[in-house]
Amino acid sequence: MKQVSRRQVVQGLGAAAISPLLMQHGAALAQSGDIVIGAAQPVTGVFAFAGLQMHYGLMDYVDWRNGKGGVQGRKLRYVMEDSGFKVDQGVAIFKKIMAAEKPSFFYCDGTPLVKAITRDAVDSKHVMTSSTSLASAVADASTTPQHFVPGATYGRLHEVLMEHVAKTWKGAEKPRIAYVYTEAEFGIDGIPAGKARAAKLGLPIVAEVITKPGGVGVDVSTEVAKLRRARPNIVIFQGYINAPMPEFARQMKEAGMDVDIYGTAWGLDKPAFDGLANVGENLTGVSLYAVSDEDVPMLREMRQHQAKVRSGTTYLSPFYISGWFSGMVFAEIADRCLKDKKALTLDNMKAALESIKNWDTGGVIGLPVDLSRHEVLAGRVIRYNPAKKSMEPAGEWISV
Amino acid sequence: MRTGVFYEQYLSEERMWNTPVKRWWVAVLVLLLLTLPFWSTKYLLAMACIIGIHILATLGLNLTTGNAGLISLSHGAFLGVGCYTVAYLGKMGVPFFVTLPIAGLLAAALGVVVGLPSLRVKGIYLAIATLAAHFLLTFVFREWGSVTGGIQGTSIPKASLFGYALSGDFDNFYLIYGLVFLMAVAARNLARTYIGRAFIAVRDRDISAEILGVHLLTTKLQAFAIGAFYAGVAGGVLGYFYGAITPEYFSLNLSIFYLAAVITGGLGSVLGSVLGAVFMTFVPELLRLLANLGAQSFPGLASIVLPMGQVVFGLLIIGFLVFEPHGLTAVWRRIQRVFHLWPFKT
Numbered sequence: 001m002k003q004v005s006r007r008q009v010v011q012g013l014g015a016a017a018i019s020p021l022l023m024q025h026g027a028a029l030a031q032s033g034d035i036v037i038g039a040a041q042p043v044t045g046v047f048a049f050a051g052l053q054m055h056y057g058l059m060d061y062v063d064w065r066n067g068k069g070g071v072q073g074r075k076l077r078y079v080m081e082d083s084g085f086k087v088d089q090g091v092a093i094f095k096k097i098m099a100a101e102k103p104s105f106f107y108c109d110g111t112p113l114v115k116a117i118t119r120d121a122v123d124s125k126h127v128m129t130s131s132t133s134l135a136s137a138v139a140d141a142s143t144t145p146q147h148f149v150p151g152a153t154y155g156r157l158h159e160v161l162m163e164h165v166a167k168t169w170k171g172a173e174k175p176r177i178a179y180v181y182t183e184a185e186f187g188i189d190g191i192p193a194g195k196a197r198a199a200k201l202g203l204p205i206v207a208e209v210i211t212k213p214g215g216v217g218v219d220v221s222t223e224v225a226k227l228r229r230a231r232p233n234i235v236i237f238q239g240y241i242n243a244p245m246p247e248f249a250r251q252m253k254e255a256g257m258d259v260d261i262y263g264t265a266w267g268l269d270k271p272a273f274d275g276l277a278n279v280g281e282n283l284t285g286v287s288l289y290a291v292s293d294e295d296v297p298m299l300r301e302m303r304q305h306q307a308k309v310r311s312g313t314t315y316l317s318p319f320y321i322s323g324w325f326s327g328m329v330f331a332e333i334a335d336r337c338l339k340d341k342k343a344l345t346l347d348n349m350k351a352a353l354e355s356i357k358n359w360d361t362g363g364v365i366g367l368p369v370d371l372s373r374h375e376v377l378a379g380r381v382i383r384y385n386p387a388k389k390s391m392e393p394a395g396e397w398i399s400v
Numbered sequence: 401m402r403t404g405v406f407y408e409q410y411l412s413e414e415r416m417w418n419t420p421v422k423r424w425w426v427a428v429l430v431l432l433l434l435t436l437p438f439w440s441t442k443y444l445l446a447m448a449c450i451i452g453i454h455i456l457a458t459l460g461l462n463l464t465t466g467n468a469g470l471i472s473l474s475h476g477a478f479l480g481v482g483c484y485t486v487a488y489l490g491k492m493g494v495p496f497f498v499t500l501p502i503a504g505l506l507a508a509a510l511g512v513v514v515g516l517p518s519l520r521v522k523g524i525y526l527a528i529a530t531l532a533a534h535f536l537l538t539f540v541f542r543e544w545g546s547v548t549g550g551i552q553g554t555s556i557p558k559a560s561l562f563g564y565a566l567s568g569d570f571d572n573f574y575l576i577y578g579l580v581f582l583m584a585v586a587a588r589n590l591a592r593t594y595i596g597r598a599f600i601a602v603r604d605r606d607i608s609a610e611i612l613g614v615h616l617l618t619t620k621l622q623a624f625a626i627g628a629f630y631a632g633v634a635g636g637v638l639g640y641f642y643g644a645i646t647p648e649y650f651s652l653n654l655s656i657f658y659l660a661a662v663i664t665g666g667l668g669s670v671l672g673s674v675l676g677a678v679f680m681t682f683v684p685e686l687l688r689l690l691a692n693l694g695a696q697s698f699p700g701l702a703s704i705v706l707p708m709g710q711v712v713f714g715l716l717i718i719g720f721l722v723f724e725p726h727g728l729t730a731v732w733r734r735i736q737r738v739f740h741l742w743p744f745k746t
Contacts, residue, residue, distance in 0.1 A: 044707040081692055082706045087649055088450050091642070092443065092685060095569070099442035112646045115553055119643035123567065137552035183542065185551040185646070 034077040035070075035334050035344070037062065037327070038097035038127075039107035042085035049241075050266065050319045051109065054132055055080055056310070057323020058107060061331075064305050071331050072338040077101075083109045091116050103127055104344040105330040107323075111135045111185060114147055121146045121346075128333060128349045130326045132319070134265060134288075135189050139375040146346055148353055149375040150326040151288035151365075152400075154190025154238070157264045159400040160379035161286045162197040165234065168381075168395060176206045178232035178259075180223070180248065184213035187239025190264065194236070197400075206230040211244070218244045224251040227259075236262040242271040249281040260284055269317055273384045273391055282384040284394060289325060289364050291382050291391045292316040296363020298328075315390075325364050329371065332356060366397040416588060433577050437570045445569045447685065452576035453638050454677040458661045459587045459670065460630020465659065466667035467591060468623035469603030470518050474530040476654030477537035478507040478628040482635025483645050484541065484548050487556040490639075496559035496566070496575070500636045507632025508625040510537070515624025519617055522606075534652060541647035553646030556639040572641050579637060583630060588670045590626070599623055600668070664720050666729030675728035684713050 039058060042051030062078040070076060079101050083090040090113040097103055098120070106121065108114045108131035115138070121127050122145060129147045131138065134157070139149045152160065169175045177198060181187035187210075198205055207230035211218040227235065235252070237245050240263070249261055263272060263285035273283045290296050292315050299316065302324055306313050336352035337344055356371040367378045383394035407413045417423045437445055461475045482503035489499040510533075517529035541548050548554055559566040559575060566575055590596045598619045601609035610616050639645055657680060665676020687709035694705040724730055738745075 044710055048707070082688060082695075082709075084688070084710070087642075088681070089685065089688065092447055092450065095446035096441075096443035112553070112648050115555075115644035115646055116642040119558075120568075135552065143555070183551075185648070188551050 034075045035105075036077050036079060036097075036101045036103040037105045037107065037330055038094070038101060038103035039078065039080040040083035040090040040093040040097075040109050040113060041080050041107070042109040043080075043082040045084035045086065047085045047109065049271075050132065050317075051082075051085070053317045053319035054107075054323035056306075057320040057325075058327045059323075060302070060305050060309060060320075061324040061327030063309065064301060065327065065331055071334045074334075074338070076327075076331065076334075079103065083113065085109055087112045087116050094120070098124060098127065104334065104349070105129070107131060107326060108133070111138055114138045114144060118144050118146065125346045126344065128330070128346065128353065130329065132322060135185055136193075137189075139373070141350075141374050144374075145350060147374065148329065148371060150322055150329060151265070152376050152379045154186075154264065155193030156190075156375065156377055156400050157286045157288070157379050158190040158194025158236075158238075159197040160398045161236065161262060161264065161381065162194055162201055162203060163398050163400065164286065164381040164395050166201040166203060169233075171233070174203055175233040176204050176231060178207035178209070178227050178230055178235045179205060180209040180211065180227075180235060180237050182213045182239035183210050184239055186266075187211075187213070190238060206232050213239075218247075220244055220247045220251055224248060224255055224257075227252065228255050228257055231257075232259055234260045234262055236264075237267060238264060240267050240272070241269065242275045245272060245283075246275040246279050246281075249276055250279040253280065262286075266318060268382065268391060269319065270315060274389075277384060277386060277389070282386060283391075284381060284383045286379045287318065287382045287391070288376070288379060289318060289321040290366065291393065293388075293390060294363070294393070296366075298324075298362030298364045301362070321364060325361070328361065328364070329353070329356075332359065367399055414592075416585070430581070433581075437573050442569065445573060447682065449569050449573055449576050449641055451678055451681045452573070452580050453634050453641060454658075454661065454681050455580050455674050456576075456583060456634035456637065457631050458658055458665065458673040458677040459583055460627040460634070461658045462662045462665070462668065462670070462673040462676075463587060463590065463599070463630070464623045464627030466662050466669065466672065467596065467603065468599035468620065469522075470515070470620060470623050471523065471527040471659075472514070472530045472624065472627065473527050473652065473655045473659070474514050474534040474537065475627070475631050475658045476650050476652065477534045477541075478511060478631035479635035479638060479654065480537060480541050480647065480650035481507045481510055481628075482632030483556070483639040483650075484554065484635075485632070486636035486639045487549075487554045487645070488547055490557040490559075496561070496636075496640060500579075500633050503636035504629040504632040507635070508629040511624040511626075511628025511631075512621050514628070515621045518620045518624065531652075534655060538647060538650055541650060548647065551647065553644060555644040556642070558643070559640045566640070572637075575640070576637055579633065583633070584670050584674070587630075587673070591668075591670075595619070595622060603668075660717060664717060664727055666727030669727075669729045671732065672727050672729040675732065679728060683716065684709065687712050 041055040042048060043055055059078050062076045066075050079097055081093040083093055090109055094117045106127050106129045108129055110131060111133040114131050114133060121129055130150050134149055134154050136153045136155050138144050138147050139153050165175060179191060181191055195205055207227055209223045252259055261281050261283055263283055265288050268285045268287055276283045290299055302316055333349050333352045337348050342348040354372045358368040361369050365376060365378060369376055378397055378399045380397040381395040382391045385392045405419050417426050457479055464470050464472050485503040485506050486499045514530055514533040518526050521529060542551050566572055598614045601614050602619050606616055661676035661680040664679050666672025691706050691709035698705060
């Protein structure tokens with residue numbers, strides 16, 4: 001048997017004694033390098049149209065912020081992989097980036113992925129997450145404490161919409177409202193809150209049409225007949241990016257119905273307002289953020305940056321603005337922790353997030369932002385301007 | 401060159417791993433799996449867990465579709481049944497070694513109901529009947545909020561064994577691959593029993609099978625029940641692995657994924673189930689990583705380079721169907737033959 005010398009024993013004891021110090025030093029090093037933002041973005045697959053914009057938004061913000069000196073002198077580093085909007089793929093990406101990069105922030109492609117990684121994210125104690133999801137389930141700090149929604153949840157958006165309608169409707173009688181939504185989470189989530197606010201404001205909901213997810217295979221003529229019988233003044237679509245909204249609009253017009261068409265959040269992007277404009281309808285709806293060509297400081301920065309890195313692109317999609325805004329919140333959380341000389345642990349970052357009140361977002365959201373409840377409690381109604389062929393503000397920012 | 405395998409008694413021939421070489425391979429595989437969590441990266445470990453879950457589900461569908469010839473498009477929904485069962489019972493404090501068999505049994509019971517149309521219809525008509533079952537079950541997942549959490553999904557408590565919580569991929573890996581091993585051996589053994597032979601008889605010609613004394617009603621329902629049992633257990637393990645799930649996971653795409661795994665792997669073979677699940681999970685991931693590397697090298701072309709992984713994967717599946725309809729198992733056996741007959745050519 002090999003003899004162990006006294007020297008070796010002393011060396012071993014010495015190494016054991018200093019190892020905690022070395023580990024602390026290692027942790028300190030981890031706290032002094034780049035601040036990593038990981039992301040599983042749906043750059044391919046069914047949500048590629050949105051994923052690419054969210055990816056560009058977050059990537060551009062990181063570039064822009066680093067150009068301004070980073071966060072407290074530390075650079076942001078963005079590590080993205082394509083999730084294809086598949087949970088398995090997204091989880092694999094999350095685990096890969098968590099192991100290889102030890103990110104402080106992680107951006108998910110939607111509600112299913114947020115749910116699937118929550119346990120690991122919380123157990124890791126060093127990552128905060130955000131995503132494109134506006135579901136109320138992921139804004140609940142008791143079940144997803146590591147997560148925030150980069151805007152208002154669907155429920156809040158519908159409440160804003162009802163408030164706007166109640167304030168601005170000019171008819172003698174209260175407007176009759178109909179809902180058309182998909183049976184996916186994207187469609188259903190905000191409806192109960194919208195109906196509750198409508199009831200509180202005395203706005204009658206006269207019809208509800210539920211379609212298959214994505215509006216695929218909807219028998220529009222039957223549904224329009226149902227809407228016609230209900231005689232609504234306003235039809236609110238929820239959960240569609242484009243189809244079947246234009247077909248609904250066309251058939252409602254042919255049926256002699258005079259209705260305003262409303263939408264929310266992602267349903268106000270270019271495919272939706274262009275699609276409706278093609279059938280002569282001007283889309284109205286409640287937006288999370290300022291609109292593409294609005295003259296506010298942060299959107300000017302976005303436009304300038306986009307012109308620099310992606311010349312020829314002038315339109316700022318809400319998905320792009322969402323990606324950028326998520327980056328802003330990540331940086332703000334890191335900034336608050338580092339200013340207070342606190343490590344980027346989940347507890348510290350969650351406390352920093354919840355301390356964000358009266359935050360000036362440079363006009364991305366037109367009110368001082370409060371993120372203490374892991375979501376933004378405000379939105380604003382915008383409307384399509386056929387002369388400019390773009391959306392423009394149609395009211396004040398409303399806080400709910 | 402190996403000239404043959406000689407047995408001294410019938411029992412030796414009937415053994416599952418009937419040659420020393422096979423036994424060595426199995427021993428090496430078991431050793432690799434047992435030590436994998438110690439030498440692999442966290443990413444590979446997570447991928448291995450996901451692949452393991454898909455192997456469990458593919459084994460089940462291969463028994464129903466590959467062995468018994470009954471097409472099922474409701475397999476993904478059976479996973480959902482297992483997952484929600486585990487979530488519901490887990491919240492009541494029922495341990496995983498009880499919830500998983502119950503998840504399997506509940507899925508199996510539903511499998512029997514879904515399998516009833518197979519007594520009257522087959523082929524594409526049966527596929528449509530099972531498709532209806534898929535939509536019915538996913539409707540229940542979305543609407544039965546008190547049990548499933550509705551559209552917002554539900555969380556699943558960690559599996560625990562005598563007070564020790566199985567958390568993280570390290571622990572889950574052993575749970576998953578323990579089940580994979582047991583259920584793969586069970587599937588292999590099943591094929592050698594009366595039930596397994598009845599499956600094949602029904603698949604090849606059900607009228608002849610009935611004339612030979614195979615009870616069609618029992619056999620077909622058994623095929624659906626056993627396949628669904630595997631899916632139920634896989635769904636339960638999936639729940640424990642992710643910790644939370646939404647109904648969107650159990651889409652029709654999931655059922656098609658398993659059908660593709662069975663076809664690319666090889667119909668009616670345990671090895672085919674394993675190879676198919678690995679192929680369907682790992683190859684797209686590998687292509688995605690390559691596409692990602694390409695996109696990093698050419699950032700301006702990211703939107704073109706990234707989808708290329710999916711294009712190549714689609715071409716690979718078409719290539720398999722055209723050039724090797726018997727799946728990866730046939731490729732594997734050909735490779736085996738090359739080694740057996742070396743230095744001669746096959």
